[in-house]
Amino acid sequence: MTSTPAATRAAAATAANEAAEGARLHGPVTDWFDEHARDLPWRRPEAGAWGVMVSEFMLQQTPVSRVLPVYEQWLARWPRPADLAAEPPGEAVRAWGRLGYPRRALRLHAAASAIQERHGGDVPRDHAQLLALPGVGEYTAAAVASFAYGQRHAVLDTNVRRVFARAVSGQQYPPNATTAAERKLARALLPQDEETAAKWAAATMELGALVCTARGPECVRCPISAQCAWRLAGSPAHDGPPRRGQTYAGTDRQVRGKLLAVLREAVGSVPQAVLDTVWDEPVQRARALDGLVSDGLVEPLPGGMYRLPLGRSTS
Numbered sequence: 337m338t339s340t341p342a343a344t345r346a347a348a349a350t351a352a353n354e355a356a357e358g359a360r361l362h363g364p365v366t367d368w369f370d371e372h373a374r375d376l377p378w379r380r381p382e383a384g385a386w387g388v389m390v391s392e393f394m395l396q397q398t399p400v401s402r403v404l405p406v407y408e409q410w411l412a413r414w415p416r417p418a419d420l421a422a423e424p425p426g427e428a429v430r431a432w433g434r435l436g437y438p439r440r441a442l443r444l445h446a447a448a449s450a451i452q453e454r455h456g457g458d459v460p461r462d463h464a465q466l467l468a469l470p471g472v473g474e475y476t477a478a479a480v481a482s483f484a485y486g487q488r489h490a491v492l493d494t495n496v497r498r499v500f501a502r503a504v505s506g507q508q509y510p511p512n513a514t515t516a517a518e519r520k521l522a523r524a525l526l527p528q529d530e531e532t533a534a535k536w537a538a539a540t541m542e543l544g545a546l547v548c549t550a551r552g553p554e555c556v557r558c559p560i561s562a563q564c565a566w567r568l569a570g571s572p573a574h575d576g577p578p579r580r581g582q583t584y585a586g587t588d589r590q591v592r593g594k595l596l597a598v599l600r601e602a603v604g605s606v607p608q609a610v611l612d613t614v615w616d617e618p619v620q621r622a623r624a625l626d627g628l629v630s631d632g633l634v635e636p637l638p639g640g641m642y643r644l645p646l647g648r649s650t651s
């Protein structure tokens with residue numbers, strides 16, 4: 337379908353308005369970040385690109401408070417990708433502890449192996465090369481390129497999407513899944529120079545994490561509350577699809593976690609009989625164990641024995 341001249345002019349006007357909106361927001365948000373940013377280890381210069389990448393894998397769907405101790409232990413043990421790549425993937429699963437979503441550990445191990453094989457052990461700077469690593473999607477590639485290398489990329493996590501939804505779009509929450517319109521808006525709001533763009537990416541994320549939170553936004557502390565479209569509209573309630581809640585108790589995720597906990601604590605392999613004690617319901621327990629095997633998180637052995645994987649990790 338071909339755009340009409342009127343539609344083209346309207347799209348150009350929208351883009352210009354979004355760019356102007358971004359310019360009004362950049363200074364207040366980055367100034368706020370300079371004063372209020374948390375001192376997190378992956379933000380320090382000594383973290384390097386590998387430290388940034390590890391943090392991004394760990395922070396997916398996991399709060400900072402839970403990540404910090406595991407992150408520090410991880411970097412002390414594996415300060416470079418080559419150090420992790422030299423270990424069996426099961427050691428990554430073991431060290432992941434109870435962060436949840438343990439497939440991230442396998443993917444991080446696979447990424448470390450690819451970095452060692454393809455890039456001489458150095459996390460690549462190029463966005464396309466980052467995106468080609470196992471387990472690295474658009475968000476992680478943009479985050480590493482921005483936070484580690486100071487490049488200009490739209491970094492859209494849940495916190496950033498919520499800030500943009502409220503401040504620019506006038507909505508309490510963003511859509512459940514990231515949309516093309518959100519990506520387009522994020523690109524339009526990016527500062528032009530790389531240094532400011534990289535700081536903007538970190539600052540909007542921090543603003544969403546500390547002030548513009550999902551359940552209790554503290555508008556009185558917000559540096560852009562006077563410009564926030566949602567606040568100026570009277571903070572209308574969300575009228576889109578219901579927000580997805582997360583449940584854990586009684587789910588297969590909980591059973592998988594219990595099974596993995598036994599295997600992480602074991603020195604060698606574990607018999608089926610020991611795993612059978614972690615959950616009373618046999619059908620769900622078997623389904624959870626089969627899922628762990630299918631995901632490459634557990635290796636079955638002859639004689640009904642199981643262990644963390646020793647072979648190469650997969651993406």
